[in-house]
Amino acid sequence: MAERFVTRGFGGRPRSAVGLAARIPPGQHLVTDFPVLSAGPTPRIDLATWELALSGLVRAPVKWSWPEFLALPAEEFTKDISCVTTWTKLDMRWRGVSVDTLLEHVELAPNALGLVAECHGGYTTNLLLSDAVNGQAFVAYEYDGKPLPPDHGGPGRLVVPHLYFWKSAKWLRALRVVDRDRPGFWESNGYHIRGDPWKEERYSGD
């Protein structure tokens, strides 16, 4: 019944051009600005002490300082991003290091299944390795040609464009390899364990 419901008097905005509409997942709307959403205060992180760790179920954990991280092979990523709060922004231009490049520095344990992104401020989010490899995820340090500002997750944030934006953890400090897909912060607070916008996996149970 709910599927056939029509809201009296609602026509909606003029529909986007066909090509554009095909890039906007269901229940999302297009924005042109870059909204900020975080669960707590914005941490201020000193680049002199900044570190990114790749730890957990790997043979030898790795840590990169800021200069070491910047020396890793970086790429430009132009991606569409969808936030569970229903905004979608097209063609966001990032620069960063792919998770594939990071993983080249370690040997994964045979039972490695997922990653936990651990952040300054205590935020965590979970990802399956199958959602993180093959160019699907990267650690960004530039947005639109400029250093990533703190309120958008700088110095470095994870970006996983094909999942809702809460998976793109701000203020990243570690990626921990794990053998189970356990819920992170929002996933423990009612949000979906995976968060695919095209399947509208917004909340746990969707």
Added chain:
Amino acid sequence: MNTLQWQIATITKITPETAKVKSFTLSLPGWIKHRAGQHYDLRLTAPDGYRAQRSYSIASAPERTGEIDLTIERVEDGEVSTFLHQVVVPGDRVEVRGPIGGYFVWDATTSGGPVLLVAGGSGVVPMMSMLRHRAAVGAKVPVRLLYSSRTYDDVIYREELASLATGGVEIFHTLTRSQPAGWTGYARRIDDTMLAEVSRPFGASALTFICGPTPLVESAATSLERASLRADRIKTERFGPTGT
């Protein structure tokens, strides 16, 4: 009925709060008790199947059964809020699902306190649910609300807030654009001094909720951290120009 199932709510009452803000009372066939601070998703469907969906904070107390109030600001060029403000009349039906959200929530009987609330504009809506909840259960937890509005006429729930400011609830207004003659509240944007004055009696462990436009939330959260409030006791909810 579960919180993720869409249901058809009937709008039974529309109450203007300010020139740009209205409260909508929704009667819910599948009402579920919410926690103060939670939201509902609301979606509109056009005859051709096109849909627009937004999240709106619940303004009413969880203790009110069978219906909820959503207080919604009309956003410039906002597809959903403009429709709700300009087209919807009592008796109309909309699809909603909820209550949703397990983080920016407060339970007067279990969450503890004291509670510091910092709100800007329609960011006061989830705080209102908390204050109404506190009153409904007769809790004694001390609560201070610092509420920033542009002008006197932009203050949402002005009279009800005044009546709620009793028995451990204190409300501090700041008006950033203009102030009426004889105004005794703050008259500037929220800053370090103001936050220090309002938060001081509660000390570093106050459970803090901040909701409003991004710049306000950013500066208030940073400022409270500088004032030594514990970051893990500060919960924020932000909305930008596109957040509605």
